[in-house]
Amino acid sequence: MTSQQIQATVFNAQRAIRLAQETLDIEADAVLGLKQHLGAGFAQAVEMMLKVKGRVVVMGMGKSGHIGRKITATLASTGTAAMFVHPAEASHGDLGMIKPVDLVLAISNSGESEELTAILPMIKRMGAPLIALTGKAESTLARYATVFLDCSVKKEACPLNLAPTASTTAQLAMGDALAVALLDARGFKAEDFARSHPGGALGRKLLTLVSDVMRSGDDVPKVGPGASFSELMREMSAKGLGATAIVGDDLKVLGIFTDGDLRRLVEKGIDLRSSTAEQVMHPRPSVVARDALAVEAAELMELNRITSVLVIDEAGQLCGALNSNDLMRAKVI
Incomplete structure (x- = not known):
């Protein structure tokens, strides 16, 4: 289809609404489907993150990287020291940010992102435990992982089944599940949340005397x-x-x-x-x-x-x- 043909396409409001509804249905199903994947592995991941002496280092490429940054922020604001390291930059020196006392939370739907798989041997050699958040149990990432968290989805919400949509929603939800389980295990209180959000409304309410x-x-x-x-x-x-x-x-x-x-x-x-x-x-x-x-x-x-x-x-x-x-x-x- 040429650019002129695209411009000439008539907008169909009903189709747009239908696709939006289907997107929400598919992504809701993807999140609910994660419940059947929760078990001993999830509990082990939470315990590992709870006991880590260093930081939780979150990594991910592309859309998984954007999700990783959000998970990093959520962890940090709920009592778990965390930082995001870009896998591509890690191959050019940023791998030095990761220490054996840290824990790596790596995110990739395919589990085969080249920039990520390239540094997995170094992470393993370093001795830092690795939690894999991926949709493919047989992937390189899952095989290297200390704990594998299954975030597989039946299909993407994208009509072409290509653009990361349902898969990234599932990743985000799993990250939130980890953060919530961690803050509960830490005995994290509203006052603790306020101390990391002094500029927010909650911080003002709970810190202002x-x-x-x-x-x-x-x-x-x-x-x-x-x-x-x-x-x-x-x-x-x-x-x-x-x-x-x-x-x-x-x-x-x-x-x-x-x-x-x-x-x-x-x-x-x-x-x-x-x-x-x-x-x-x-x-x-x-x-x-x-x-x-x-x-x-x-x-x-x-x-x-x-x-x-x-x-x-x-x-x-x-x-x-x-x-x-x-x-x-x-x-x-």
């Missing part, structure tokens, strides 16, 4: 219990928190006065001019420790339907304050 986002020092609105109502309002307006803490001489929190309290008192028709802070404050307000997670402060606000909270130190003294805007700026909520 109240002390990181709270207002402190002179920015914290506070008055004594005997302060006049006008003094109370001046302090609240000047600090812009929408609330003022009422504290004793020992800086222990006695109460809080908020914009909401002001509206409610005005609605009741109470003469506030002669009132003191102690008379109008809300006693025993919600407080949060400064070493608590910022997300805990957010949960406290949501639970009590409030927009600001006071922060206390280890001695129970007022040391800060924050509101929902502070948490939003820190991208905690």
Whole structure:
């Protein structure tokens, strides 16, 4: 078919949708088909990766290489030290990156990628264990492997049965299965995940402390219990928190006065001019420790339907304050 003929081809929307549906069916079947291949070999692979003293070195060519890079990233972010080494570059010096204490996870659907098979003897001579993730049990890669993980698929989703589609999906799924089994075996927690993702939303939620986002020092609105109502309002307006803490001489929190309290008192028709802070404050307000997670402060606000909270130190003294805007700026909520 010439380029002119290709350009003249009429787009068939229904055919495109049908092929897309078939692609999803074929790839879903490929992933589900992996379940029957899981057994002692998979458990051995997980145990080997769990006990390796060095790194898990992932290798793969072409599309398998792209999958390998993703598996490397997933392993690294879930507690398994991992790096990707390109097989072609390995033959030109990068093989020196691999040490006997490492473990190689090699990916190839055919198991016969020339660049990969060329370095298998050196890897074996080095003594690094090898896990093969391939679709061919009789391939060179599978024969060299310490453990062979079967990722074979019935057919590719490509109508020509040529482009790696279902096979790479299966490889990716098997890589995720390894990573999940490993993180569970390590006792990997959400906090551990956050430490490797400090810039992500989860990292901010699990690593940001109240002390990181709270207002402190002179920015914290506070008055004594005997302060006049006008003094109370001046302090609240000047600090812009929408609330003022009422504290004793020992800086222990006695109460809080908020914009909401002001509206409610005005609605009741109470003469506030002669009132003191102690008379109008809300006693025993919600407080949060400064070493608590910022997300805990957010949960406290949501639970009590409030927009600001006071922060206390280890001695129970007022040391800060924050509101929902502070948490939003820190991208905690």
